[in-house]
Amino acid sequence: MPDGRFDMNEKTTAELEKLRDLIDGVDQQLLLLLRKRLDLVAQVGAVKHSAGLPIYAPEREAAMLAKRRAEAETMGIQPQLIEDVLRRLMRESYLNEKDVGFKQVKEDLGKIVIVGGKGQLGQLFAQMFSLSGYEVHLLDKDDWQRAAAMFEGAGLVLVTVPIAVTCELIRDKLTQLPTDCILADLTSIKTAPMAAMLETHQGPVVGLHPMFGPDVGSFAKQVVVVCHGRQAQAYDWLLEQIKIWGARLVEAEAIKHDKAMQLVQAMRHFSTFVYGLNLCREQADMQSLLQFSSPIYRLELAMVGRLFAQSPELYADIIFAQKDSLKAISDYLANYAEALTVLESGNRDEFIRRFREVTQWFGDLAPQFQHESRAMLQSVNDMKSH
Numbered sequence: 078m079p080d081g082r083f084d085m086n087e088k089t090t091a092e093l094e095k096l097r098d099l100i101d102g103v104d105q106q107l108l109l110l111l112r113k114r115l116d117l118v119a120q121v122g123a124v125k126h127s128a129g130l131p132i133y134a135p136e137r138e139a140a141m142l143a144k145r146r147a148e149a150e151t152m153g154i155q156p157q158l159i160e161d162v163l164r165r166l167m168r169e170s171y172l173n174e175k176d177v178g179f180k181q182v183k184e185d186l187g188k189i190v191i192v193g194g195k196g197q198l199g200q201l202f203a204q205m206f207s208l209s210g211y212e213v214h215l216l217d218k219d220d221w222q223r224a225a226a227m228f229e230g231a232g233l234v235l236v237t238v239p240i241a242v243t244c245e246l247i248r249d250k251l252t253q254l255p256t257d258c259i260l261a262d263l264t265s266i267k268t269a270p271m272a273a274m275l276e277t278h279q280g281p282v283v284g285l286h287p288m289f290g291p292d293v294g295s296f297a298k299q300v301v302v303v304c305h306g307r308q309a310q311a312y313d314w315l316l317e318q319i320k321i322w323g324a325r326l327v328e329a330e331a332i333k334h335d336k337a338m339q340l341v342q343a344m345r346h347f348s349t350f351v352y353g354l355n356l357c358r359e360q361a362d363m364q365s366l367l368q369f370s371s372p373i374y375r376l377e378l379a380m381v382g383r384l385f386a387q388s389p390e391l392y393a394d395i396i397f398a399q400k401d402s403l404k405a406i407s408d409y410l411a412n413y414a415e416a417l418t419v420l421e422s423g424n425r426d427e428f429i430r431r432f433r434e435v436t437q438w439f440g441d442l443a444p445q446f447q448h449e450s451r452a453m454l455q456s457v458n459d460m461k462s463h
């Protein structure tokens with residue numbers, strides 16, 4: 078509410094004005110300090126670029142945060158405050174260090190061809206390879222007549238096309254790659270594309286799954302799943318390169334990865350889809366939902382709403398990709414229906430018994446998640462402007 082609506086006498090107004098002027102001065106000093114920090118970070122970026130060091134330095138971050146927290150405490154400042162500020166600043170560092178470019182791990186690779194390179198994820202990888210000094214060529218739907226020339230002398234062919242056509246494309250179109258060329262893919266399931274790549278190409282093969290969308294500002298702290306295919310020593314540089322971009326690599330067997338994806342992707346996206354479908358069918362009044370939303374509900378609405386801002390084809394592909402996802406989703410429906418019978422029967426004690434069962438199953442993770450989500454919810458609240 079603007080101050081004007083309160084009845085303020087002249088003395089209060091003058092006092093407030095004076096104090097606010099002082100606060101403005103402090104904030105301006107903060108800006109100068111931020112400028113200074115950004116300049117230093119740019120210098121760190123340049124040093125790292127020439128030394129080929131990863132953008133993300135977890136040990137340095139942990140040590141720095143611990144020191145600043147302790148110092149804050151002695152100054153009567155909440156340690157969490159300086160931690161929040163520094164984490165936000167480091168996010169800025171990841172973006173700024175990226176612009177300097179990255180060390181090129183493999184200098185004699187030859188070209189990189191990104192099949193499906195005009196898709197968003199393809200473009201992101203193209204940008205990262207270009208920032209690292211590689212010669213990148215994009216091959217999209219209409220470019221197949223030029224494919225043979227493009228593949229000639231290629232050191233890496235990276236496939237990032239919709240899941241539904243990935244295997245067929247690999248088997249039909251990637252039969253003539255140079256023998257020592259690495260064949261890799263970014264598909265969000267791994268078993269079938271890996272099999273198709275290993276069958277079609279006799280050289281090095283590796284499956285990758287970036288666990289993030291193309292709208293991330295930087296690779297720092299993001300996870301990329303790696304499924305080893307063949308001749309790991311030949312694509313070692315690629316993994317090293319991705320680590321320099323700041324990502325964390327998680328090695329997994331394709332089958333285990335795909336099983337996890339049934340829950341992490343198919344089931345989750347499907348239930349988010351149904352949540353949105355339900356809001357739509359119920360003709361929910363979004364304005365009042367937003368007005369009455371607690372921060373956790375606002376976050377939930379944002380997570381549901383963001384799905385519908387994206388491509389339906391992409392999500393259909395992810396959800397329809399594995400037949401076994403149907404089982405995971407059906408199990409969810411069965412659990413929902415069964416829990417509903419508890420509600421229908423009015424058995425409150427039974428509900429509480431089940432609740433406790435799940436709490437026990439989550440174990441230490443439940444309080445950990447509560448702690449983590451508290452910080453997220455506070456950020457959601459910070460973003461409100463009225």
Ligand SMILES: O=C(O)C(=O)C[C@]1(C(=O)O)C=C[C@@H](O)C=C1
Pocket residue numbers: 118121122132133134135137138166167170171174
């Ligand atoms: O010290 C570094 O290595 C930096 O890149 C700077 C910085 C920072 O902003 O302080 C940024 C990213 C790293 O993860 C750690 C610290």
